[in-house]
Amino acid sequence: MKMTEKQHLKRGSILTISGGILWGISGTCGQYLLQVKGLDSDWLVPVRLLCAGILLLFLCYIKQGKQIFAPWKSKKDGADLLIFGMVGMSMCQYTYFTAIGYSNAGTATVLQYIGPVLIMLYVSARAGKIPGRYELLAAVLAMAGTFLLATHGKPGNLVISDKALFWGLCSAAALAVYTTQPGRLLKKYGSMVIAGWGMLIGGILLSLIFRPWEKHLFLDTQAVFGMLDLLGFACIISTIFLLTSGKE
Numbered sequence: 001m002k003m004t005e006k007q008h009l010k011r012g013s014i015l016t017i018s019g020g021i022l023w024g025i026s027g028t029c030g031q032y033l034l035q036v037k038g039l040d041s042d043w044l045v046p047v048r049l050l051c052a053g054i055l056l057l058f059l060c061y062i063k064q065g066k067q068i069f070a071p072w073k074s075k076k077d078g079a080d081l082l083i084f085g086m087v088g089m090s091m092c093q094y095t096y097f098t099a100i101g102y103s104n105a106g107t108a109t110v111l112q113y114i115g116p117v118l119i120m121l122y123v124s125a126r127a128g129k130i131p132g133r134y135e136l137l138a139a140v141l142a143m144a145g146t147f148l149l150a151t152h153g154k155p156g157n158l159v160i161s162d163k164a165l166f167w168g169l170c171s172a173a174a175l176a177v178y179t180t181q182p183g184r185l186l187k188k189y190g191s192m193v194i195a196g197w198g199m200l201i202g203g204i205l206l207s208l209i210f211r212p213w214e215k216h217l218f219l220d221t222q223a224v225f226g227m228l229d230l231l232g233f234a235c236i237i238s239t240i241f242l243l244t245s246g247k248e
Contacts, residue, residue: 026230027096027100027105027106027109028105029230030100030105031100031105033223033227033230034097034101035101037219037220037222037226038217039217041097041098041100042215045090045093045094045097045206046206046210047227048203048230048231049089049093049203049206050200050203050204050207052199053198053201053203056192056195056196056199057193057196057200059196060192060193064193068193068197071185071188071189071193071194071197077189080181080184081182081198082201083181084181084182084194084198084201085197085200085201085202086201086202087181088174088177088178088181088182088198089198089201089202090201090202090203090205091170091174091177092178093202094206095112095167095170096109096112096174099111099164099167099168099171102161102164103160103161103168107149107160107164107168108164108167110145110149110168111164111168111169111171112171112172112175113172114142114172115171115173115176115179116142116176117139118172118173118175118176119179120139150165182194
């Protein structure tokens with residue numbers, strides 16, 4: 001392996017770990033808002049994506065100007081960006097926070113991170129080769145961990161709700177799409193621009209479906225600070241880290 005490849009691998013690993021940590025913080029904060037402050041994912045996720053997407057694109061515009069609109073000048077890139085926003089970004093966020101609402105942040109995160117197993121299978125199938133022994137061992141351990149989490153080691157004894165399991169597994173599939181589908185766009189336009197458009201598109205789609213403006217909610221000081229954490233530190237930075245790690 002060449003030194004440059006090692007550097008890419010190391011950088012990708014660091015970004016993945018950092019993004020995962022921030023994603024975990026996001027989940028904990030989301031659990032607080034959903035289960036303590038009485039919000040629901042139908043309101044929380046569209047608002048989070050819309051606000052974060054607008055903020056990120058604004059920051060990109062300050063730095064890059066009209067170049068942020070470059071993906072829309074190509075029909076293929078525009079179509080791929082729409083798919084990423086509507087399927088990858090929106091579904092990854094919505095299924096994850098819905099799973100948290102039916103369980104907790106730890107359970108939802110463990111279920112979602114079956115996603116890398118799906119990514120491994122996809123990459124191996126695309127390359128036409130069998131995964132290595134370490135990859136297979138990691139996949140077996142991931143599936144075993146999910147089994148123990150869901151059943152406590154007793155087949156037929158589901159200890160989490162069927163809705164939590166369903167949405168958690170959906171979030172794993174969405175994570176696989178979210179991580180792999182925009183790879184070409186990320187290399188061409190950069191992670192910040194693609195993440196910004198993905199959030200905005202996902203937020204618009206979910207807003208049209210769930211109409212968060214029709215919900216009359218009261219946000220106290222703690223809820224406002226929780227939303228600020230979700231919109232900024234945990235949402236934007238974790239998304240950029242995870243997408244960039246996939247590009248590496």
